[in-house]
Amino acid sequence: MANSIQQRLIEQTAHAVSALYQAEIPTTQITLQETRKEFEGQITIVTFPVTRFSKKSPEQTGAEIGEYLKANIAEIVDFNVIKGFLNISLADSYWIDLVQRVMLADDYGKMPRNGKRLMVEYSSPNTNKPLHLGHIRNNLLGYSVAEILKADGYDVIKANLVNDRGIHICKSMLAWQQFGAGETPEQAGLKGDHLVGKYYVIFDKEYKKEIEALKEQGQTEEEAKKNAPLIKAAQAMLQQWEAGDDAVISLWKTMNGWVYEGFEKTYNQLGVDFDKYYYESNTYLLGKDIIQEGLEKGVFFKKEDNSVWIDLTAEGLDEKLVLRGDGTSVYITQDLGTAQLKYDEFQMNESIYVVGNEQDYHFKVLFAILKKLGKPWANGLFHLSYGMVDLPSGKMKSREGTVVDADDLMAEMVETAKLRTEELGKTEGFTEEEKAVLYNTIGMGALKYFLLKVDPKKRLLFDPNESVDFQGHTGPFIQYTYARIKSVLRKAEYTESLPLSSVDNLSVYERDLIQSLGNYATVLSAAASEFSPAQLANYVYDVAKLYNKFYHEETILKAEVESVKHFRLHLSAVAARIIAESMRLLGIQVPERM
Template structure:
């Protein structure tokens, strides 16, 4: 339903209350919603708030307002009242005009620039291991939110802050030095990130052996963890890195180089990209000037051991360390500095951090500190907090080598798509290259859609087999619907320049489809405002379902006359365009044929 008809209904409902009951109802109390499927109608006015003015029952009030609206709004063809709900139906001329004046235009649903710049920071991988299933959700969310916000009119900068320093990378480096025998990605036949991740797992196994040995010698677990030779060597390596020792720096550059090559391949397969990379090795010393600024203006205070803190107890939090007593940074220090760096470089109106919900407290503190420091841009900061991803076999584990690897999962998805597609016989007439491309499109579409259709805040159980279902609430179902529409258009030799006629009357299936198509801009707007691709994903599914119902109930190519045929072909072409655009904003390709 277009905003214009909603605005018309709201305005006329306010007028109805004024003329019928001599009262003024605030616009905020006029509630419209889509009519529930079990009732006749297209849009519903909730009447209950009006009864305090009418002094009548909800049914009588609904009938009063329904009669008034039918007299004053030409588009309304009928109404019915169910308790306190006024269900309104629109005339065929309204739907035809909607197609003719709005939907047929290729620019329908395209928002003009709003003149605002926004940064979306996502991915943020560690360089000691490959990307895993959790990273996939992060990357898909970040990419899709970026594309949705672009479509909504923002100038979007996609940023990636790479965690390329610290004890974690030193663990992989040390294990490779000790046990690697000069192994390289080429020699091992492994992607670089997989090779480095292999040595992270090796470190952990050897470290545990040393802990067990020390415990057997009488040390407590805590003592053994601190005194194990491997962890002490890793800490010494980190100190050498921070001191700029050439041999360590060179090894760090080599192994990180392997990782970046691996990440690049994973990002390409995922279909995500970035405009700007930040590296923690360049930003970890930032923030100290901000700490001094906060000390000077009384936002921070120094304790006896020289450490610097902020008191957030008035905000229901606690005291937070922002600089150690020896002058070294903690995470919040560098995050303060990086936030300032990003703003200085891009001057964004808003900045979104796509990070898992285990960091909720950290971002609450970060944003609060920046506001207390008087940073005007801090009001535009937002943490897009998302839930973890589980598999039917249980929660993912890290370091033990049982993590659900992103590359392996994507390969498995493509293989599953291949098996399912061949089983259903949907590759007829395609050569080998076209089939391989189709399997990739379906497999990746299944993975992406399944992860994006759920509200980002919710924890998610990902079932690879369920996701590749051509009949369920899945990406492949929507992709197959798009291919079906394209097949219809090809068979009819459809040309968008053919005349758009006016059928004598529309079926309920045509009306429902037009109504759903007209909702695209409002769904896109809601997805953008709430940073939620799930709304757009679920809209694409509902639209595909409605098209399939229309397809099964109405003849298209064999319609009773050319006017009806051409109208239905135009409707089909619009549906294909909006399904394709909705899926594109989710980072999902749709095939032309299956």
């Protein structure tokens, strides 16, 4: 629905209350919604809030307001009242004009810049292992939220804070030193992140062996974990790294370089990118000045061992350590400093952290501390918390048996798409190169859509086979609909300059499709304000469903009247454009043919 008719309905309803009942109702209390499919009409006004002014039943109130609106808004041709719901029917001329005057304009669906800047931080991998299934949901969410916000008029910075230091990377480095015999990614035939991950697993295996050996010598498990030579060597290596030891720094740079090359290949296949990288090795010392500032303000307090804490019990949290007694940072120290660094650099209005829900408490603490410190930008911080992704057991191979590798998953998705597409015979006339592109487009589209159509907060079960169903609530169904529209337009040799004369009336299928296409800007803004790609994903599925109904019920290329054929072709072109743009904002490509 175009905002103009919605706005006029709201304004005229307020005027109706004033004229009929001599009362003023705030426009924020007037609610519009789409009319349910079982009733006549397209827009419904909820009349319950008005009954306190009318002192009449919801039905009578609705009838009186309906008569007023029909007399004052030319586009209204009829109305009906079902209980407390006033269902408005708009003239076909309104919907036809909406296509001709609004939807076919070059700038349809494009939002003006709003002057606000946001940062979306996502991915945030550790450099001791490859990306996994959880990272895929993280990256897809972050990328799509950023693209949706950009489309809604924001200036967006996509950021990636890489966890490239600490005991975890020292474990991989040490294992490579002791067991690697100089192995490189090229020699191993592995991506660099997989090679480094291999040595992280080796460290864990050898560490467990040492623990068992020490336990056999009489040590408790706790003692053995602390005294195992490997963990002591890893801790010593971390100290050497922090002291700037040349040999350790050199090895660290080499192995992280391997990982970054591997990550880049995964990001490219996933179709995500970043404007700004932050590295923990550069930020881990940040935050100590903020701790000092908080001590001076009385926000923090010291305990006898000289450690620094904050009491957040009044906020429903607890006491939180922010600096150890020996003056070394804890994780939140670094996060405080990095938050300040990001704001100083970009002066953004809002900053969104895309991080799994296991970190919910951490972000509540981080944001509470920054607010207590009086940081004016702290109110613009938001944790986009998302649930875990589960797989049906046995559906997916995993390198370590516990974590599903991102590269393996994407490769298997493309293979599944290939098998399903060939079964359905949808590649006639394609070259081998075109087939490979198509399988990748469908496989990645299936993966992305399945993960993005679910509300981010919900845990989800990802079924690879279900996701590549060409008839279900899936990415391939939407992609196939787009390819179908493009096929119709090609056969008609459609161009935007095709004459567009008015048509007399619309079928219910045309009207439903136009109404849905008219909702694009509203859905986009809602998805942006709630940081929810799921809203856009479900919207574009509805558009695809409505187009298919229209396609099956109405003749397009063989329409008896030329003006009707032209109108339906233009309507098809608008549907293709909205589907393509919606899918682009989800990071999903659409094929020109299938």
